[in-house]
Amino acid sequence: MDSRTILVTGASGFVGSALCRQLNMLGVFSVRAPSRRDAELAAETDWVSALAGVDAVIHAAARVHVMQENANDSQAEFRRVNVDGTLNLAQQAAAAGVRRFIFISSIKVNGELSQPGQPLRADDTPAPQDAYGVSKHEAEQGLLQLAAATGMEVVVIRPVLVYGPGVKANFLSMLRWVQRGVPLPLGALPNRRSLVFVDNLVDLVMACLDHPQAANQVFLASDGQDVTLSQLLRAIGQALGRPARLLPVPPSLLHAAARVLGRGDLAQRLLGSLQVDITKNHQLLGWTPPFKLEQGLNLTARAFLDAQNR
Template sequence: MSSKLVLVTGGSGFVGKSLIKTLCMDQRYKLIASTRHLSGSFPSDVSSVSVGTLDGETDWQPALKDVGIVVHLAARVHVMRESDADPLTAFRKVNVDGTLNLARQAAVAGVKRFVFISSIKVNGEGTPFGKPYTADDVPAPIDPYGVSKHEAEQGLLALAADTGMEVVIIRPVLVYGPGVKANMLSMMRWLYRGVPLPLGAIDNRRSLVSIENLVDLIVVCLDHPAAANQIFLVSDGEDVSTTGLLRRMGASLDRPVRLLPVPPGLLRCMAVLSGKGAISQRLLGSLQVDIEKNYRLLGWSPPVTLNQALLSTARHFLESGQA
């Protein structure tokens, strides 16, 4: 059986590294990874190409020769402290213009399937308790990042209709796992050091997705016939409160958890007064997703449980000296 050539954009990122590592163990695929600048961090059997800035003018032809599948991970990602004077224009340049430019060139080059890693922010910023987002909900993005991802999705689906190139869209929730950065890394450090946190009375529900589960779904979507021109949400299949997550993380780190039962209303008021309303939404609000469509169409369910994924994340944290 001949191997299929897969182009992975953003191959040096958190998801890209894990996906490439997984695909390197699968003899069905050969890999080429793109980055903004050449990197020597890929396995020896992975070809790499530098494409420079990702925008509407990027030349992808050298990277697309003989490619059958594209997994597009590269993006201008959501940041908590936006510094650009016109964030929406900056996001559109990379996430819309850059994505559709790549997709058009891929269609011309004969690529059969284009897998686009989008964001749950296309659905919105939060859900009522017990009423999860579904893949077929009407999109309601709020911030510039979510708007740009939605516009890219719309352009890709239109391109699929015009060219016949299959498009698969995956919208992850918060992705975590060994080597995770940002807020989850900060939380692990606080828990490891025994810092008391005022988050002991939060009864919300959040969906998360481990890097292992996200990569597993991406691999399934590379060539599953039923995935063509579909949108999928992805999570670990188990929702957890912020308080419950911190307790499980503490258990994974083998550290006592010091959580103070401060009323959520008081926390929300304090966050708004200090200009940190967006952070309070992530800590206090709910965001749940329904992944039943994944099982119904693809026969896919998360292979790794939330507890297993938290344990592997904590183990890497401890072994890497990040505490």
């Protein structure tokens, strides 16, 4: 049987590289992964040659959060890449006869927080709160409209925080804090968070490549296990073989300190809950996460320690 060609954007990124590894390992796909320079996301980018003979597109490239934002109009810059660039790629994909377009979106389309006992669901009314989330939502809307107009099937996947070997940003900071034995005032937090191990996310994408019930649907991606931040840090400590040093500071004091320091936004991300319900994934796709949270954390910690010993 001839191999099918899959175009993966963002192939050098954390999620994109994991997708490419899995596709290549299966041995039934020909993976096309344009370089970052060749795959600039813009309304004028020409994708014709990259899309020739492609069966499906997995679009993982995006403009993500920038800590030191230099753009004069942040929303316009996010729209230029995440909306205009995405829809340009999708329009050319439809014209090239691509069968299915999988869009890696973000839980930020649903919102920033969930209320106690009310996990976010894929079919909830979107409520993005920042420029990034708004741009992802606008891209989703445009893609689903394009699907209706052209017949190209679109699948939207909104991951929560993704972790795994080679993870960067805030999750890497947590690994470093725990390994160094830094005392953290986070031992009394009742908030609950959903996370997704990168290989669970990849497995969901693989399920969505061909499943007929995935067409033109939105799915949330998580491990299906929610933990408090305190529980997560203790589990990271266990995976690293170093007990997490957590101080039981009341959440009200942490909120007050964050307000005094002008970091109310950080307090919201750190102290609030963000839980998701992935029941739809099982109902429509028969999909459940193959890796448990403990397995994902152990693999992440092992890679972290191995990188330090090189």
